[in-house]
Amino acid sequence: xxxxxxxxxxxxxxxxxxxxxxxxxxxxxxxxxxxxxxxxxxxxxxxxxxxxxxxxxxxxxxxxxxxxxxxxxxxxxxxxxxxxxxxxxxxxxxxxxxxxxxxxxxxxxxxxxxxxxxxxxxxxxxxxxxxxxxxxxxxxxxxxxxxxxxxxxxxxxxxxxxxxxxxxxxxxxxxxxxxxxxxxxxxxxxxxxxxxxxxxxxxxxxxxxxxxxxxxxxxxxxxxxxxxxxxxxx
Amino acid sequence: xxxxxxxxxxxxxxxxxxxxxxxxxxxxxxxxxxxxxxxxxxxxxxxxxxxxxxxxxxxxxxxxxxxxxxxxxxxxxxxxxxxxxxxxxxxxxxxxxxxxxxxxxxxxxxxxxxxxxxxxxxxxxxxxxxxxxxxxxxxxxxxxxxxxxxxxxxxxxxxxxxxxxxxxxxxxxxxxxxxxxxxxxxxxxxxxxxxxxxxxxxxxxxxxxxxxxxxxxxxxxxxxxxxxxxxxxx
Numbered sequence: 528x529x530x531x532x533x534x535x536x537x538x539x540x541x542x543x544x545x546x547x548x549x550x551x552x553x554x555x556x557x558x559x560x561x562x563x564x565x566x567x568x569x570x571x572x573x574x575x576x577x578x579x580x581x582x583x584x585x586x587x588x589x590x591x592x593x594x595x596x597x598x599x600x601x602x603x604x605x606x607x608x609x610x611x612x613x614x615x616x617x618x619x620x621x622x623x624x625x626x627x628x629x630x631x632x633x634x635x636x637x638x639x640x641x642x643x644x645x646x647x648x649x650x651x652x653x654x655x656x657x658x659x660x661x662x663x664x665x666x667x668x669x670x671x672x673x674x675x676x677x678x679x680x681x682x683x684x685x686x687x688x689x690x691x692x693x694x695x696x697x698x699x700x701x702x703x704x705x706x707x708x709x710x711x712x713x714x715x716x717x718x719x720x721x722x723x724x725x726x727x728x729x730x731x732x733x734x735x736x737x738x739x740x741x742x743x744x745x746x747x748x749x750x751x752x753x754x755x756x757x758x759x760x761x
Numbered sequence: 762x763x764x765x766x767x768x769x770x771x772x773x774x775x776x777x778x779x780x781x782x783x784x785x786x787x788x789x790x791x792x793x794x795x796x797x798x799x800x801x802x803x804x805x806x807x808x809x810x811x812x813x814x815x816x817x818x819x820x821x822x823x824x825x826x827x828x829x830x831x832x833x834x835x836x837x838x839x840x841x842x843x844x845x846x847x848x849x850x851x852x853x854x855x856x857x858x859x860x861x862x863x864x865x866x867x868x869x870x871x872x873x874x875x876x877x878x879x880x881x882x883x884x885x886x887x888x889x890x891x892x893x894x895x896x897x898x899x900x901x902x903x904x905x906x907x908x909x910x911x912x913x914x915x916x917x918x919x920x921x922x923x924x925x926x927x928x929x930x931x932x933x934x935x936x937x938x939x940x941x942x943x944x945x946x947x948x949x950x951x952x953x954x955x956x957x958x959x960x961x962x963x964x965x966x967x968x969x970x971x972x973x974x975x976x977x978x979x980x981x982x983x984x985x986x987x988x989x990x991x992x993x994x995x
Contacts, residue, residue, distance in 0.1 A: 595971070595972070616850060620978055620981070623972065623973075623974055623975065623978050624970075624972065624974075624978070624982065625972065657973070657975065658972050658973045658974065658975075659972070659973050660972070693992075696992065698989050698992065698993045699993055736858075736988065736992065737829070737992075738829070738857065738858070738859065738892050738893070738894070739857075739891070739892045739893050740857055740858075740892065741857065741891065741892075744854055744857050744858070747854070747981060747985075748858065748985055751981075751982055751985050751986075751989075752985075752989060754970065755932050755985075755986060755989050758927075758930065758932065758970065758971075759930075759932045759933055759993075
């Protein structure tokens with residue numbers, strides 16, 4: 528699967544990077560059939576017309592709109608981990624499982640306040656292609672918790688906390704078919720004051736289970752919990 | 762939390778590695794209160810009696826047996842990934858979420874047939890301590906699929922496959938309160954012949970969702986699905 532933002536019936540040209548990958552690396556040639564997405568839900572089946580490694584022109588054979596569309600939208604606000612590899616692992620896994628918006632969050636216990644957006648965008652693209660998705664998760668800019676709380680999100684809002692009774696878990700409280708926003712803190716968790724601020728903005732404190740999880744594990748577990756809630760017959 | 766296999770009322774001594782960690786690294790001293798597990802479900806609250814960095818003797822204050830005991834046992838047989846770091850990530854995450862037995866599996870599409878058991882045992886120990894668990898997952902020896910199929914496991918047996926209808930997913934088929942055994946193949950999945958052999962041994966083909974997952978993601982998703990099935994009110 529290839530990805531080119533803005534790819535459409537009117538502009539059926541792979542971008543430079545993907546043209547190189549398609550022609551020089553994967554060795555596709557004229558008349559080969561390939562799949563392309565624009566990351567906005569459109570999946571194209573197309574034939575290579577001009578195998579130019581710096582701008583490969585395609586002829587569209589078939590278009591599927593809303594490919595793999597879910598009936599919920601998932602936003603996760605999560606603190607980057609001290610070890611960047613762990614945060615990147617969350618990015619890759621949540622993209623594979625299914626997520627729409629990722630907000631790198633800064634809270635009082637944050638040990639890392641910066642990310643490498645280019646590197647993370649590359650991981651998102653690679654995981655999207657690997658897991659054959661036509662919707663590309665959006666990486667938002669790094670935000671303070673306060674800023675994230677002001678987000679005019681419509682749907683269910685949760686904040687993960689270790690001090691919540693395990694019975695009040697995300698899996699039991701999350702309703703299927705509705706948008707979900709989950710906040711996940713750094714290793715030290717959110718402070719009491721932060722929990723109060725979040726509650727004031729309508730975020731419900733939830734447990735992610737009766738175990739202590741690393742930040743990136745909490746993110747993956749939250750993402751998969753919302754997925755399962757929406758896919759289990761209950 | 763410290764871990765010493767065989768730690769008990771009769772032998773309340775941290776092993777060499779943990780004694781060093783406790784006294785030299787964490788700087789605990791005489792009369793400090795620490796928590797110790799033997800990895801078999803016992804959690805001890807204890808006081809340091811002899812702060813010897815090569816053999817730290819403790820006085821047990823309290824013992825909890827069956828700490829964090831689940832009402833199901835989970836075994837996952839999974840093919841080591843080409844990139845060892847991905848397999849190790851599965852090991853760490855499944856230990857955090859909860860798993861009992863890990864079988865490194867060899868199937869026809871396996872690209873890696875060896876693991877570094879010492880390294881993986883260290884990852885298991887570290888993740889167990891990090892997530893405050895008193896049961897330590899057991900790393901079984903590397904096995905051919907055929908051998909794993911002969912395992913006289915009592916409980917629900919599943920084999921993950923991408924070609925199964927997403928409605929036949931692990932989350933919907935897995936019953937709570939029963940032991941579970943899940944097989945997960947290498948990137949290429951199991952061959953038709955392997956799927957037949959597994960079916961012949963009572964393994965039910967299941968989907969892990971309507972997406973394509975990397976091996977290590979499939980392992981984490983399977984582990985968390987079984988966990989959620991056992992913890993959601995349905």
